[in-house]
Amino acid sequence: MARDIELWDRYGFGHWAVSAELEPAVIGFGGIGRMTWREREILNVYYRFSPSVWGNGYACEVLRAAIKLWQRWLPDLPLVVRTRPANVAARRVAEKSGLERRTDLDCEHVIYALGW
Ligand SMILES: CC(C)(COP(=O)(O)OP(=O)(O)OC[C@H]1O[C@@H](n2cnc3c(N)ncnc32)[C@H](O)[C@@H]1OP(=O)(O)O)[C@@H](O)C(=O)NCCC(=O)NCCS
Known part of the structure; x- marks a missing residue:
């Protein structure tokens, strides 16, 4: 909660x-967190x-809402x-919502992105 509130206060x-x-x-949590990843400022979507x-x-509804706000x-x-x-x-949620699968960015996580 403290970290989430700090995000809202800052951004x-x-x-x-x-x-x-x-x-x-x-029933759940989701949204957009600004962070630095691979030496770039990104918007990390969470659900x-x-x-x-x-x-x-x-979850797809949350991701679609995040995409609209991002656009x-x-x-x-x-x-x-x-x-x-x-x-x-x-x-599946990322795929269904239209994010691009980015195997070139994979690490311990698999990566989906828009606008990279
Ligand atoms: C991931 C998560 C958020 C999905 O939430 P959800 O509201 O059930 O997702 P949706 O109902 O929008 O389902 C999206 C798709 O995933 C599929 N799906 C859901 N659970 C699945 C499973 N265990 N295996 C395969 N597909 C699955 C659904 O069938 C649906 O695809 P379809 O419409 O083609 O059938 C939920 O499982 C969750 O909270 N998991 C724990 C936290 C987590 O892992 N968050 C992601 C961190 S990156």
């Missing part, structure tokens, strides 16, 4: 708490949901999703 954007429409309970709501398309406000910085190779669900 005016950051991670979001996600609720389903008309339901107050928080994480409660297992009870997996499979409803929420509107910060297109000069690359948008990046980094995930572990075995994380099939997270990889």
